[in-house]
Amino acid sequence: MSEQIKKPIGITETVLRDAHQSLIATRMPTELMLPIIETMDKVGYHSVECWGGATFDASLRFLKEDPWERLRVLRKGFKNSKLQMLFRGQNILGYRHYADDVVEYFVQKSIANGIDIIRIFDCFNDLRNLECAVKAANKEKGHAQIALSYTLGEDYTLDYWMNMARKVEEMGADSICIKDMAGLLLPYKAEELVKALKSATKLPIQLHTHYTSGVASMTYMKAIEAGVDVVDCAISPFAMGTSQPATEVMVETFKGTPFDTGYDQSILAEIADYFRPYRDKALADGLLNPKVMGVDIKTLLYQVPGGMLSNMVSQLKEQNAEDKYYDVLNEIPRVRKDLGEPPLVTPSSQIVGTQAVFNVLMGERYKMATKETKAVLRGEYGQTVQPFNKEVQDKVIPGEEVITCRPADLIPNELEKIESEMKEWKQQDEDVLTYALFPQVAVDFFKYRQAQQEKVDMSAADTKNGAYPV
Numbered sequence: 094m095s096e097q098i099k100k101p102i103g104i105t106e107t108v109l110r111d112a113h114q115s116l117i118a119t120r121m122p123t124e125l126m127l128p129i130i131e132t133m134d135k136v137g138y139h140s141v142e143c144w145g146g147a148t149f150d151a152s153l154r155f156l157k158e159d160p161w162e163r164l165r166v167l168r169k170g171f172k173n174s175k176l177q178m179l180f181r182g183q184n185i186l187g188y189r190h191y192a193d194d195v196v197e198y199f200v201q202k203s204i205a206n207g208i209d210i211i212r213i214f215d216c217f218n219d220l221r222n223l224e225c226a227v228k229a230a231n232k233e234k235g236h237a238q239i240a241l242s243y244t245l246g247e248d249y250t251l252d253y254w255m256n257m258a259r260k261v262e263e264m265g266a267d268s269i270c271i272k273d274m275a276g277l278l279l280p281y282k283a284e285e286l287v288k289a290l291k292s293a294t295k296l297p298i299q300l301h302t303h304y305t306s307g308v309a310s311m312t313y314m315k316a317i318e319a320g321v322d323v324v325d326c327a328i329s330p331f332a333m334g335t336s337q338p339a340t341e342v343m344v345e346t347f348k349g350t351p352f353d354t355g356y357d358q359s360i361l362a363e364i365a366d367y368f369r370p371y372r373d374k375a376l377a378d379g380l381l382n383p384k385v386m387g388v389d390i391k392t393l394l395y396q397v398p399g400g401m402l403s404n405m406v407s408q409l410k411e412q413n414a415e416d417k418y419y420d421v422l423n424e425i426p427r428v429r430k431d432l433g434e435p436p437l438v439t440p441s442s443q444i445v446g447t448q449a450v451f452n453v454l455m456g457e458r459y460k461m462a463t464k465e466t467k468a469v470l471r472g473e474y475g476q477t478v479q480p481f482n483k484e485v486q487d488k489v490i491p492g493e494e495v496i497t498c499r500p501a502d503l504i505p506n507e508l509e510k511i512e513s514e515m516k517e518w519k520q521q522d523e524d525v526l527t528y529a530l531f532p533q534v535a536v537d538f539f540k541y542r543q544a545q546q547e548k549v550d551m552s553a554a555d556t557k558n559g560a561y562p563v
Contacts, residue, residue: 101352101353101354103140103324104138104139104323104340104343104344104354105138105139105323105326106136106140107336108328108364109126109141109142110142110144110148111146111179111325111327112336113331115334116334116336116375116385116386117381118380119148119151119155120375120380121371123156123163123167126143126167129364130167130170132363132367133171133174134171135173135357135360136357137356138356140174140176140209142179142325143164144160144163144176144203144208145178145186145211145212148160149186149531150534153527153538154534157538157541159538160527161521175209175210176207177212178210178212180199180200180203180213181214181215181439182213182215182222183500185530187531188440190474191529192505193225193501193506194507195507195508195529196225196229197225198525198526199526200226200229200235201229202523204235205233208235209236210238211230211237211238212238212239212272213237213238213239214239214240214241214242214270215475216435216438216439216440217433217476217477218242219477220239222475223239224264225501227239236267237265237267238270239264239268239270240269240270240271240272241254241258241261241271242272242436243273243277243436244396244435244436245277245396246434246478247434255289255290258294258296261296262295262296267296268297268299268322269296270298270299271283271290271300272438273300273303274301274303274398274436275303275305275396275437275438276303276304276306276307276308276392276398277392278302278312279393280311281315283300283313283319284315284318284319286316287300287316287321291319297322298322298323299322299324300313300323300325302325304332304334304336305389305392305398306389306393307388307390308393310342324338324343326338326343328340328361328364328365329342329365330368330369334386335400340356341361391422395425397425397446400442401437401442401443401446405446405449406418409421409450417453417454421449421453424449424452424453425446428445430482431482432469432481433469434478434479441474443465447463448466451463459489462489467489470486471490471493471495472496472500475499507529508525511525511528514528514532515528515532518535520542524539
């Protein structure tokens with residue numbers, strides 16, 4: 094081992110966010126998290142990722158929970174651990190770009206309710222789409238981590254990543270995350286990349302990957318030996334497959350080395366024992382599909398994230414065109430190239446995948462283009478590493494103006510308008526942001542919340558009058 098300076102590795106535990114998002118479609122309720130918080134708080138994690146990503150939408154839509162209330166109760170329970178969230182830059186946690194005033198307010202409220210570290214990314218790695226969120230996090234004295242979406246392609250050279258790291262440091266970020274959402278980063282490439290980034294910036298480097306392609310633990314090992322500071326892991330019952338490497342395995346691997354985490358395996362065992370029955374129940378109920386627990390080497394062959402592949406298969410099934418699977422797989426890199434070769438991560442992965450399906454099924458490329466493909470080609474999502482294919486632009490958006498500025502520069506402030514639209518439902522400031530992100534889902538949730546409150550009020554009145562609630 095080349096480095097003998099004692100440099101304990103930090104671990105971000107993902108079981109309360111990305112692990113269950115990746116394995117059971119973000120369905121873990123807050124109630125299930127609460128009993129184990131005190132034990133998790135004793136580990137000494139670098140941070141606990143517990144919010145953001147799809148947790149916000151899923152809490153409202155499927156669990157009928159207020160995501161802000163989840164954050165507050167987690168903050169109350171985690172007295173010693175830093176809490177972390179995932180934030181999609183100018184998209185916040187939604188699927189469109191929001192005005193700067195909404196982004197600033199969301200960052201302010203996230204930190205006020207208990208978030209310490211905000212991991213901010215953009216699906217095109219367009220740093221202009223991250224500026225507003227980073228400034229807001231700096232202003233609120235939060236830790237702004239910029240995540241660079243890792244991908245492969247002729248323009249994604251070591252110089253590209255080093256240049257990005259320098260710019261990120263200049264922007265005022267506190268750390269950098271290599272966000273390998275599709276499990277494409279191979280062990281020796283990780284070593285090379287970490288060394289290159291370390292030579293370009295003084296900022297701490299964190300690495301996030303998924304086990305989908307089967308190489309993640311080896312990738313972490315080489316990255317840690319190369320000097321990475323923190324890695325994302327999940328407690329073993331919710332590790333592997335489309336989730337992250339197992340926390341306990343990483344802790345044991347580096348025990349007695351200069352990278353020793355110092356975490357207590359008996360505490361980690363208690364956490365694993367707590368989550369195991371829930372995993373077994375999820376398997377029995379069909380919520381956890383054994384398919385997502387295996388290795389999908391197609392991820393490396395086609396550079397397509399697992400979620401994007403399954404989405405594509407279901408689209409083909411609906412059209413009785415499953416025999417076109419390989420045609421679509423071959424079309425994906427071509428569409429990606431036409432759209433400026435962006436990383437494939439939400440929402441760019443869905444946009445490229447759906448367009449590839451259309452191109453194959455229609456028998457003519459871009460005979461029909463989705464509204465999202467048109468928006469990308471108009472520059473509404475930002476700037477890509479390569480220019481868009483001019484012929485495709487002329488066919489899909491003939492004669493239309495293409496924007497070159499930061500997309501949010503064209504969005505006027507919208508907080509006041511949003512607040513006036515939803516004022517009848519507002520019970521807390523945060524409700525305005527919930528509505529801003531998911532208007533229809535939010536109203537459904539607000540109605541549900543009101544009905545629950547009325548039930549409680551009625552039973553309280555009955556008790557007062559000598560009756561007992563049933």
